[in-house]
Amino acid sequence: MNGFRSMGCAVLLPDGAPLDEVQALFDDRDRRFSRFHDSSELNRVNAYPRGLTLLSEEFASVLSLALDAARATGGLVTPAAGGALIAAGYDRDFPRLPLDGVAVEPVRVPSFRAIALRGRALLRTEPVILDLNGVVKGLTVDDALELLGHGWVSAGGDVATTVPLVVGLPGGDAITLERGGLATSSVARRTWRRGGIPQHHLIDPATGLPSTSPWRDVTVAAQSCYTADVAAKAALLLGPAGPSWLDRRRLAGRFVDHAGRVTVSERWLQAVPAAQAA
Amino acid sequence: MQIARRRLRVARYSISAVAVTAFGAFGFAVRDAHPATHTKASTAIASSAAASASTADSAASFGGSAVISPAPQFAAPQVQSSGS
Numbered sequence A: 001m002n003g004f005r006s007m008g009c010a011v012l013l014p015d016g017a018p019l020d021e022v023q024a025l026f027d028d029r030d031r032r033f034s035r036f037h038d039s040s041e042l043n044r045v046n047a048y049p050r051g052l053t054l055l056s057e058e059f060a061s062v063l064s065l066a067l068d069a070a071r072a073t074g075g076l077v078t079p080a081a082g083g084a085l086i087a088a089g090y091d092r093d094f095p096r097l098p099l100d101g102v103a104v105e106p107v108r109v110p111s112f113r114a115i116a117l118r119g120r121a122l123l124r125t126e127p128v129i130l131d132l133n134g135v136v137k138g139l140t141v142d143d144a145l146e147l148l149g150h151g152w153v154s155a156g157g158d159v160a161t162t163v164p165l166v167v168g169l170p171g172g173d174a175i176t177l178e179r180g181g182l183a184t185s186s187v188a189r190r191t192w193r194r195g196g197i198p199q200h201h202l203i204d205p206a207t208g209l210p211s212t213s214p215w216r217d218v219t220v221a222a223q224s225c226y227t228a229d230v231a232a233k234a235a236l237l238l239g240p241a242g243p244s245w246l247d248r249r250r251l252a253g254r255f256v257d258h259a260g261r262v263t264v265s266e267r268w269l270q271a272v273p274a275a276q277a278a
Numbered sequence B: 001m002q003i004a005r006r007r008l009r010v011a012r013y014s015i016s017a018v019a020v021t022a023f024g025a026f027g028f029a030v031r032d033a034h035p036a037t038h039t040k041a042s043t044a045i046a047s048s049a050a051a052s053a054s055t056a057d058s059a060a061s062f063g064g065s066a067v068i069s070p071a072p073q074f075a076a077p078q079v080q081s082s083g084s
Helices: A019-033 A041-046 A057-072 A082-087 A133-148 A225-237 A239-248 A266-271 B002-033 B044-056
Strands: A002-006 A009-013 A051-054 A115-118 A121-124 A152-155 A158-161 A165-168 A174-186 A192-194 A197-199 A215-222 A252-257 A262-264 B067-070
Touching (some): A002 A019, A019 A041, A019 A057, A041 A057, A057 A115, A133 A152, A133 A174, A158 A225, A225 A239, A225 A252, A252 A266
Antiparallel strands (some): A002 A009, A115 A121, A192 A197, A215 A252
C-alpha cells in the first residue's frame, strides 16, 4: 500500500498504482475547491457571493453535482452552507483552528434554489457563500479510481473499489466492500468549541448550526463514493429518520450513536446479517 | 404614496423576472458556444459528472448498490472508514 496526503487527509492506493497521476488529481482539486487556499477558484467565486459569475468548466461540473446532491437530499447536503460553516468557526484550515472562541450566532443557510447554473454561468439571486466539501472528496475518489481503471482508492475513509477490500468501520467492526463506494460521515472528528460548545463541520440547514443528530458516525455503501458520501451526510443530518431514508433508496447504511450503539438499515442487515449485534 | 410603493414593487418584480429570463437565455447561449458542448469531454471529472448526475437527480434513482459482505473472520482491515 502506498499513499500521500491531500485535502487534509491520507490518500491510500494499492502497491504499484500510479501515485503521481492520482496525487496530481487530488492536489488540483484541492487547489481549486479549498476554502483555505487564498488563490482557489472557490475563494474567487465567494469573493462576490451574489449575481453572475463565469466558472471554469471543472468548477461548473462539480457545482452541478453539488446541486444534484442538494436536490436528491431535499436541500440537506447543500453547497450553500459555506456562510454558516464559517460562522460556526471553521474559518481556516483545521490544524490552525483555535480550540475555542466566541459563541456562535446562527447564520441562515440560503436555499440551494438561490443558485442557478447554466453551463459555466452561475447566478446567485441572494448572497451565497459556496462550500463544495460535501461532494469534492467523494467525487475525486471516484475519478481517481477511474484513472487507475482497477483496484481501489481511499481518502480519509472515503473508499471506492473494483476489487474486494476489507474496510474497518467506526467502533471496530469491519466489512468487505466487494465493489462500489463506501463513505463515513462523522461528527466525532474535526471538532472544536465556540463559547465552550462543541462544533463540527456538518451544518443543519434548518438551524444554520452544526447538527445535533443522535448519530455520531454514519457509513453508507453505494454505487459510487460520491453517492455514498452524500447519502451518509444526509442520513446523519436526518437523525432518527436516517435509516428509513436509506431504506427507501435501497442503500446500505450503518449508524453509530453517541453511546457507541449500532443500528443498520435493512439493506445492510441483508448483506451483513451479524451487523445488528455488533 | 401607496400607489408609488405599489409601482415600485411591481417594477422590482419586473426587473427580477427579466433578469432571471435573461440569465436563462444567456446560460443557454454560453453553453451552446462552449467547446465542451460540442466535443467529447475527456477529463475524469466530466465523465464522472455525467455518470453521477443521472443517478442523483431524484430520490428514486439516488440509490444504487455497492456490494458488501461480512469481512472474513480475523481479517485485518486494509483501510479504515472512520469518517470525515
